[in-house]
Amino acid sequence: MSNRKVVLITGSSSGFGTLIVKSLLKKGYTVAGTMRSLHGKNAATAGSLRDYAQNQPGELILQELDVTDEASVETAVKAVLEQTGRIDVVVNNAGFGASGFTEGFTTAQLHQVMEVNLYGVHRVSRAVLPAMRGQGSGLFINISSIMGRIVIPFAALYTASKFALEGYSESLRYEVSGTGVDVVIV
Numbered sequence: 001m002s003n004r005k006v007v008l009i010t011g012s013s014s015g016f017g018t019l020i021v022k023s024l025l026k027k028g029y030t031v032a033g034t035m036r037s038l039h040g041k042n043a044a045t046a047g048s049l050r051d052y053a054q055n056q057p058g059e060l061i062l063q064e065l066d067v068t069d070e071a072s073v074e075t076a077v078k079a080v081l082e083q084t085g086r087i088d089v090v091v092n093n094a095g096f097g098a099s100g101f102t103e104g105f106t107t108a109q110l111h112q113v114m115e116v117n118l119y120g121v122h123r124v125s126r127a128v129l130p131a132m133r134g135q136g137s138g139l140f141i142n143i144s145s146i147m148g149r150i151v152i153p154f155a156a157l158y159t160a161s162k163f164a165l166e167g168y169s170e171s172l173r174y175e176v177s178g179t180g181v182d183v184v185i186v
Contacts, residue, residue, distance in 0.1 A: 004059065006084045008032040008077070010067055010124060011094030012049070013042040016143065020091055021049060025058035032080045032087070034065035067094045067120025077127040086135055090128050092121040092142045102156040110157050117161035118168060125172065129181070136180040142169045144185045 007024055011017040012033035021033040033049055035042050046062050053060035061083060065076035080087060096116035098109065121142055132138030147155055148162030166185055173183035 004028060004030045005088040006030045006032065006080070006086055007089040007091060008034065008080055008087050008124075008128065009091040009093055010034050010065060010120070012062075013037075013045045017091075017093045018045065018049070020093065021060070022052055022056075025053050025056040025060055028057040030059040030061065030084055032061045032063055032076075032084070034063045034076055036064070036066045038062060038064040065124075067123060068115045070123055073120075073123045073127050077124070077131075081131055087128050087131055088137065089139045089141065090124060092124055092140065094120055095143065095145075098157045099154050101154065105157055110160075113157045113161050114164070117158075118164045121165060121168065129176070132181045133176075133179050138181040140169075140172070140181070140183045142183065142185050144169075148185070 007029050009017055009020050009024075009031065012021050013035035017033070017035070021031050024031045031053075035045070037043075038046050049060060049062065061080060063076045063079055064072065066072040077087070094116055096113050098105065098113050125140055128138070128140075142165060144165050145158070145162045147159045148166040151159055169183050169185045176183065
């Protein structure tokens with residue numbers, strides 16, 4: 001185990017997640033990059049991240065994690081904790097968007113958006129919080145969107161999920177104040 005800060009990032013298979021993994025590896029962090037289908041549809045991305053990490057001062061841990069699956073979250077968090085002994089920062093980055101006429105979406109589709117953008121954050125936070133409380137420190141960075149603050153047409157499902165994420169994050173921040181754990185929204 002090294003004395004580097006350990007950062008767990010959800011949704012590392014594309015977009016901001018991949019960029020955050022690369023940026024933190026370049027700065028020397030131990031990065032637990034998580035994604036679904038690590039050996040399936042995201043195998044090429046995983047391989048690219050492994051190749052990138054070889055030339056960086058940080059350490060990469062790739063871990064299968066599906067934020068919509070409680071067992072997957074528990075297994076991934078346990079594996080990272082066993083390998084590193086701690087998790088200092090969680091970047092809840094996994095996200096799912098949907099746009100269009102609201103009446104065109106089914107309740108099941110709304111549930112899918114909430115499953116990733118809100119319930120997934122709760123699952124990951126719930127799984128990591130005991131370790132952070134135990135170590136007396138930690139930081140949750142919950143990736144939101146301008147859509148968590150403003151409303152535009154054709155984005156009701158996504159907007160609702162991001163408004164909910166911001167409310168969840170602000171409330172959780174109050175709950176953990178005084179424990180050494182903090183929660184921020186980006």
